[in-house]
Amino acid sequence: MKKPSSKIREEIAKLQDQLRAAETxxxxxxxxxxxxxxxGEIEVDEAELQAAFEEIAGRFRGGKEVATGRKNPSGGRTGGEATSTLTYGAGAGSADEA
Structure with a gap:
């Protein structure tokens, strides 16, 4: 027996609520x-920060790019440009600073 459209709409609404809760x-x-x-203490443009997070996500996905709806998800960089790596915490200094 097929479900009536009202039941499907209810299920969709519940799933949307679950999605919002999971995203939160x-x-x-x-x-x-x-x-x-x-x-939180760094003054940085949101687009730059998003690009950095996308690079991090790609690194943890094993280098697989995920479509973000943007023409260039790397934040304006092309494949041939070098990116810098930021290090935080105990390993942030140079080896001879210890």
């Missing part, structure tokens, strides 16, 4: 981690 949990988790890393 994920955002809070990422936000806490970013704050502990000191990101």
């Amino acid at each position: 949990r994920e955002a809070e988790r990422i936000g806490r981690i970013a704050l502990r890393a000191g990101i």
Whole structure:
């Protein structure tokens, strides 16, 4: 027996609520981690910060690019340009600073 459209709409609404809740949990988790890393204290454009997060996500996905709806998800850089790596925490200094 097929479901009536009203039941399908109810299921969609429940799934949308679940999605919002999951996204909120994920955002809070990422936000806490970013704050502990000191990101909240850095003056940086949101587009640059998003590009940096996309690079990090790509690194943890094993280099697989994910479509973000942007023409160039690398924040305006092309494949031939070098990127810098930021290091935070105990390993942030040079070897001879210890």
